[in-house]
Amino acid sequence: MSSLTIREVSKSFGTASVLRKINVDIEDGEFVILVGPSGCGKSTLLRMIAGLEKTTSGEISIGSRMVNDLPAKARDIAMVFQNYALYPHMNVAENMAFSLKLKGAGKDEIKRKVDRAAEILGLGALLDRYPRQLSGGQRQRVAMGRAIVRDPRIFLFDEPLSNLDAKLRVQMRTEIKALHQRLKSTIVYVTHDQIEAMTMADKIVVMHNGTIEQIGAPLDVYDRPANLFVAQFIGSPA
Ligand code: ADP
Ligand code: MG
Helix, strand or coil, X not given: CEEEEEEEEEEEECCEEEEEEEEEEEECCCEEEEECCCCXXXXXXXXXXXXXXXXXXXXXXXXXXXXXXXXXXXXXEEEECCCCCCCCCCCHHHHHHHHHHHCCCCXXXXXXXXXXXXXXXXXXXXXXXXXXXXXXXXXXXXXXXXXXXXXXXXXXXXXXXXXXXXXXXXXXXXXXXXXXXXXXXXXXXXXXXXXXXXXXXXXXXXXXXXXXXXXXXXXXXXXXXCCHHHHHHHCCCC
């Protein structure tokens, strides 16, 4: 079933056109990575899917529902940002519980969902710690935990690993892939790192200057790049 449909979506800021007639179809359970150089419009597209930014034209649908006019909190989506933005005065459990509390969830439901997220992410022993007492990788896990407790239809990740050192980044790639296999949810993930895209995604969307150059399985794109830009960006053999 179709999870997310982006139809002819364009975006301008004033006179600057940053995305032009974007079309992407994402199936339920797919792990899709939007990849391209800095400034090509990846975050803007993700923010429009999340409802944090309005489209200038075109349509975005989640499932069969057109969501252009639906506010962020009414979309069945959770977003994990690059700068984890944890609440410094709340411990790990409280950080993960916060959005559920806002929604008015009961104590038992909150505990069950926080415990499940902690178990999935290996945070069980850290629930009482504060963000300043955590490593970068642990903080990133808490940020993911805050998304998981909401049990969204679609997870959005914007360069979630870019603040981590190289070794941890490689380890977290494996963890996020395992997370996807366990949750079987749809993930739309943004990175400028082509290796990350190639190793993690079911499908990559290669972007450049506000347009899509190619969509496909990583190996297909690598073997049959649509043009010189894609070949050079992905590092296909000449
Ligand atoms: P990426 O995430 O691929 O690096 P962005 O989506 O952040 O790219 O940005 C795409 C383009 O849109 C850039 O040229 C950026 O400067 C511009 N842009 C992004 N947000 C705004 C904004 N709020 N106002 C004006 N220009 C913006
Ligand atoms: Mg960005």
